[in-house]
Amino acid sequence: MAMSSLSLTWASRTLPNKANVTRLIDTPRSATVPALNIIASSEEATFNEESHSTRRPLLLGAAALASSIFPTSSAFAQDVPQNYRAFVDAADGYTYYYPSDWREFDFRGHDSAFKDRFLQLQNVRVSFIPTDKADIHDLGPMEEVISNLVRNIYSAPSQVSTIYDMQEKTVDGKNYYTFEYNLTSPNFTRTAFATIAIANGRFYTLIVGANDRRWRRVRNKLKVVADSFKVLDI
Structure with missing residues (x-):
């Protein structure tokens, strides 16, 4: 299923130490991500960790990060919860928290990813694709958008999907949908x-x-x- 642009047919505590803020310094990457790269069944894909050292993040002081990435507010750096770190990709325009004992790895087709040291299916990853839309509201009603994503894009044909909860929030004028879902397959x-x-x-x-x-x-x-994910202006 091609998704070269998002004109989908249905529209898919205090900071304890300096190491708690991570900023990605990397060569430019293409914004184009094939649709299959965001399908949840890609959990079964092979993890490529050989190039981990080439994407090693640079640890910055909280004050430097706050002043360079968020010049109007230091709240982001100050509010990183205990036992989490902040990942900031200023070049690609997003940030989120991840558990501090997780490690970075390459998840095929994704821009960033971290996983539990022992349980590789316990992970977070971020991807993006181009779109001509300006806001998620342009895709249609929340229930319809999420239902189509989970059932038609995240799910493989052999999987049964269940959506448990849907939430919408607005932060700094930007709108987000967060939802909980389950995918059941034979294995x-x-x-x-x-x-x-x-x-x-x-x-x-x-x-x-x-x-x-x-x-x-x-x-x-x-x-x-999930709640920590924010998009940045670039």
Whole structure:
């Protein structure tokens, strides 16, 4: 299914130390991400960690980051929850928190990704694709947009999808949808949160999830990640 632009047919505490803020310094990457790269069934794809060292992030002081990325406010750096770190990609226009004991890895077709050290299905990743839309409201009603994403894009044909919750919020004039969903296949079941937004001519998607057997234990932890996702003006 081609998605070269997002003209979809249905419209898819205090900062404890300096290492708690991570900024990506990397060579420019293309904004074009094939549609299959945001399908949740890609959990079964092979993780390529050989190039991890080439994308090693630079750790910056909180004050320097706040002044360079958020010149009008230092609230972002100050509000990183305990046991989380902030990932900021100023070049591609987004930021989010991730658990501080997770490590970066290459998830095929995604712009950034972090995973639990021992449980690779417990991870967060972000992708984006070009769009001619200006806001997620331009895609249609929230229920319709999320239903089509989960059932027709995130799900593989062999998977049964269930949507548990949908939420909308507005931060600094930008609108976000966050939703919880489950995908059941013959071999495994995974539950996840997704947060979507449109900015900078891009449709951004953050997905954070875990094996269904662990979901009750980690749900609240992962919800912090989903709720933290923000898009930046570039």
